Amino acid sequence: MSTSPPREAVRAHWPRPSTWPVWVVPLLVLVVEFFGTMAAQHGASRNRAPNGGDGWGHGHGWGDGSPGYGTTHLDALGFAIVLAGPALLLLRRRYPVPTLAATGLLTGLYFLRAYPYGPAFAAVGVAMLGAIVAGHRLVTWAGTAVSVAAYFGITALIGVPFVERGTTGRAFPVEEPSVGGVSVVVGWSLAVLVTAELVRMTGQRAAERARTRAEEERRQASEERLRMARELHDVLAHNISMINVQAGVALHLMDGDPEQARTALAAIKEASKEALTEMRSVIGALRAQGETAPRSPTAGLGRLDDLLARARSAGLAVDAEITGERRPLPAGADLAAFRIVQESLTNVTRHAGPGPVTVRVRIAYREREIEVRVEDDGRGVSLLDDHPGGSGIRGMRERAAALGGTFDAGPRAGGGFAVRAALPLTGEPEDAADGAGATGTTGAGEGTPAERGGR
Numbered sequence: 001m002s003t004s005p006p007r008e009a010v011r012a013h014w015p016r017p018s019t020w021p022v023w024v025v026p027l028l029v030l031v032v033e034f035f036g037t038m039a040a041q042h043g044a045s046r047n048r049a050p051n052g053g054d055g056w057g058h059g060h061g062w063g064d065g066s067p068g069y070g071t072t073h074l075d076a077l078g079f080a081i082v083l084a085g086p087a088l089l090l091l092r093r094r095y096p097v098p099t100l101a102a103t104g105l106l107t108g109l110y111f112l113r114a115y116p117y118g119p120a121f122a123a124v125g126v127a128m129l130g131a132i133v134a135g136h137r138l139v140t141w142a143g144t145a146v147s148v149a150a151y152f153g154i155t156a157l158i159g160v161p162f163v164e165r166g167t168t169g170r171a172f173p174v175e176e177p178s179v180g181g182v183s184v185v186v187g188w189s190l191a192v193l194v195t196a197e198l199v200r201m202t203g204q205r206a207a208e209r210a211r212t213r214a215e216e217e218r219r220q221a222s223e224e225r226l227r228m229a230r231e232l233h234d235v236l237a238h239n240i241s242m243i244n245v246q247a248g249v250a251l252h253l254m255d256g257d258p259e260q261a262r263t264a265l266a267a268i269k270e271a272s273k274e275a276l277t278e279m280r281s282v283i284g285a286l287r288a289q290g291e292t293a294p295r296s297p298t299a300g301l302g303r304l305d306d307l308l309a310r311a312r313s314a315g316l317a318v319d320a321e322i323t324g325e326r327r328p329l330p331a332g333a334d335l336a337a338f339r340i341v342q343e344s345l346t347n348v349t350r351h352a353g354p355g356p357v358t359v360r361v362r363i364a365y366r367e368r369e370i371e372v373r374v375e376d377d378g379r380g381v382s383l384l385d386d387h388p389g390g391s392g393i394r395g396m397r398e399r400a401a402a403l404g405g406t407f408d409a410g411p412r413a414g415g416g417f418a419v420r421a422a423l424p425l426t427g428e429p430e431d432a433a434d435g436a437g438a439t440g441t442t443g444a445g446e447g448t449p450a451e452r453g454g455r
Helices: 024-043 076-091 096-112 119-133 137-158 178-254 259-286 301-313 331-351 392-403 433-437 451-454
Strands: 317-323 357-367 369-376 405-409 417-424
Touching: 024 076, 024 119, 076 096, 076 119, 076 259, 096 119, 096 137, 119 137, 119 178, 119 259, 137 178, 178 259, 178 392, 301 317, 301 331, 331 369, 331 392, 331 417, 392 405, 392 417
Parallel strands: 317 357
Antiparallel strands: 357 369, 369 417, 405 417
C-alpha cells in the first residue's frame, strides 16, 4: 500500500564522528598515544649494553633476547609532545590547516628526538583526515609530500647509524633514512590520504542523497498544496459567486421587506464580492495556464455512495458505516474527507494483494470534527514504500495538516492497513439546498447564475 510515515524510519547506527562532541576524538587519540608510547618505551632498548637492562629502555633488547633499538628516554619534552598533539585536535574543525601544520611539526620533532616508536603519528593522521574532509585537499596532499621529503632530507644530513639511534647524546639522535623506513612512512601517509578521500566522498554522497530526498519531499508537498489550493479555489469561488449573484437578485426583487433584511442582504453582497476579489488575487494565479474550471459537482461526502460503488465494481468488498448526525460540512473538511477515502480505496485496490479484500469505511460526524477511518485486511506493503509520482499517505497527511487536523496510517495488528484522519469543523458549512440548485439542476451548457456572475 502506498505509504509515507510521519517520520521516516531510521535504522539504529552509531552517530557519525563529525557529530560527536569535539573533545571525543582528541581524548581517544590521547589515550592511544600515551599508553601506546609508554608500551613502546617499555619494549625498546636505549643502548646495547651487554649486561641486560631494567625494562625501560636501558637494557640489551627485547624480552626474548633479540636485539632492540636505541631510543631516547621520554623526558618532559617528549611527554609535552605526546599531550600537545591530541590537545591541538580540539581546533581541527575551526582551523583544520593550522592544526595539521602544528601536529605535523610536533610529530616530526618527536621522531627527530628519537623517542620510542609508537602511535605518536595518530594525531597528525586525524588532522590530515580532518583537513581533507573540510575541503583542503591540495594543501593536505602537497603539505604531506613536502613534510615527508623535508623530514628525510633532515635525517639524511644529521642522522646517525641505526645502531646508534638515541645513544649519541645529541639533541636529535635520529637514525639515517633507510629504504624500509622511507617505505613505511610513505605508505602510511598514502593510506591516510586515500582513506581521508574515501571518507570525504562518502560524506558528499550522503549529503547529496539527503539534499535530493529533501528537495523531492518539498516538491511533492508543494505540488500537493497546489492541487489542494486549486480544488479549494473551485469550491469556494463557485459558492461565493452564487451567494453574490443570489444576494443581488434578492435586492433587485425585494419589495416590502423590512429595512433590516435589506441591510443584511447588502452586507452579504458586499462581503461576498470582496471575498471573491481577494481570493482571485491570491489563489487564482495558482491555476495552470489554459486550465478551465470544472463544471461537474464539487467532490465531497455527498458523492461517497458513488465512490463506494466504484470500489465495489473494482472487486472490493466495502462495508460502510456513518455515525452521528449527517449534515453539511465546511468545504475544506468535506473535500479533504472525500479525498482521504478516495485515496485510501485507491491504495487498497493497488496494494492490498490477491484474494478477496474487505474494506471498512467509517465516517463519524461529531460536534467539532469529522473522523474518517479506512481499514482493510489485505497484506499491504512497508511504510517505506511510497509512489514518488502520487500523493499517497503524504498527500492525505498534507490535507489533514492544512485543516489543523490529525492523521495516522500504518499496518494493523493481524494484517492489513489502517488510515485514520480527524478533521476539525472550523468553517461555515455549505448550504446543501443552494448547492444542489446551483450544480445539480442546470446543464453544463446552460450556465447558472453563479457561473454567469462568478467566474
